[in-house]
Amino acid sequence: MTKPVLEVSGLKKAYGAIQAVGGVSFRVMPGEIFGVIGPNGSGKTTMFNSVLGQITPDEGRIALNGRDITGRSPMQLNRLGVGRTFQTLQVFGKMSVRDNLIVAAQEHRGSMFSRMFAPGDSGLGAKADALIDQFRIRHVAHKRAGELSYGQQKLVDIAMAFMSEPALVLLDEPCAGVNPSLVGGISSLLKDLNRTRSGSFVVIEHNMDFVMDLCHRIMVMVEGQVMAIGTPAEIRANKQVLDAYLGS
Ligand SMILES: Nc1ncnc2c1ncn2[C@@H]1O[C@H](COP(=O)(O)OP(=O)(O)O)[C@@H](O)[C@H]1O
Ligand SMILES: [Mg+2]
Structure with a gap:
């Protein structure tokens, strides 16, 4: 039997009287793209x-x-191979796209010492270049990240998470604020990364077409609880989910 990459059991977190997460359990298998959906405030x-x-x-x-x-x-966790992207952009606007990627990996390597004294590149340039090509952002690689469109910065932000060659990547709303015309591109990019780098992803996203197309399995959270876990087809056909979420 294959062992899960990530196993969350009985997770709870309260903020005062608000039970943000009220006992959540799920497993993510190797190579799986696992989606997490649910209304705002459901604890994702x-x-x-x-x-x-x-x-x-x-x-x-x-x-x-x-x-x-x-x-x-x-x-x-980063050293153990867990990468992430945030709901909001984390790029350094004044730094070039390529330097953003290199710095992301240096943070992963860790100490201030290594950052100050490591030679400017130390092999990370080649890694950055490979991602720049895979993300098709070569034409802006030497521009300041802050000069890019929001959607392009989002791509840089996602690429940064992959510099440390993570086994598991958690992406919080990779399509948030992105022009709809770019959403399909992010989806095929993530599929490509999943195939070529054999990583597992957990993806929070509100864009239902994106989630249904990209994810192997989907977990629906409502009010801090797991309402359902299943394939896109199972989730689409789930009456409870339709009533509570998809139908609205
Ligand atoms: N730092 C915090 N302090 C107080 N309440 C919080 C905090 N973070 C989240 N919450 C509350 O916990 C609930 C779940 O929030 P969140 O996990 O952000 O949901 P989602 O990501 O699904 O929108 C919400 O009611 C939110 O207001
Ligand atoms: Mg959120």
Whole structure:
């Protein structure tokens, strides 16, 4: 039997009286693109931030390849092969696109010392160039990231998460604020990355066409709970999900 890359069991997190995540369990298998959908405020980002060590859950266990990683710091998780993108852009506007990628990997490598004294490139340039080609952003690679359109910056932001060659990448709303004409491009890019880099992805996204087309399985969260987990076809046909979410 294949072991899950990510296993979340009984995750809970409350903010005062608000039970943001109220006992969430799911598994992500190797090579799987796992979607997370649900209305605003249903606990998706809180679940993400718990998995990523950004916040400490009240209860529950998070395992990466069978290893308990509950409460690990974002830096430790990054070293263990967990990458992420945020709901909002994290690029450095004044730096070139290529330098943004290199710096993202240097942060992964860690210490201030290595950042100050490592030779300017240390092999990361080749990695950055490979991603720049795969993301088809060669024509803007030497521009300041801040000069790019929002959609292009989003691509840079996603590429940054892949510099550390992560085994698992969590993407929080990769299409948010992106021009609809670019959404299909992000989808085929993620499919391509999934195929060529054999990583597993967890993707939060509101764009239903995008999720249904991209993801192998989808988890529906409502009010901090898991309402359903299934293939896109199963989720589309789920009466409870239709009533609570998709039908609206
Ligand atoms: N730092 C926080 N402090 C207080 N309440 C929070 C905080 N983060 C999230 N919440 C609340 O937890 C619930 C879930 O939020 P969130 O995880 O952001 O949902 P989603 O990402 O699905 O929109 C919401 O009611 C939100 O207001
Ligand atoms: Mg959110």
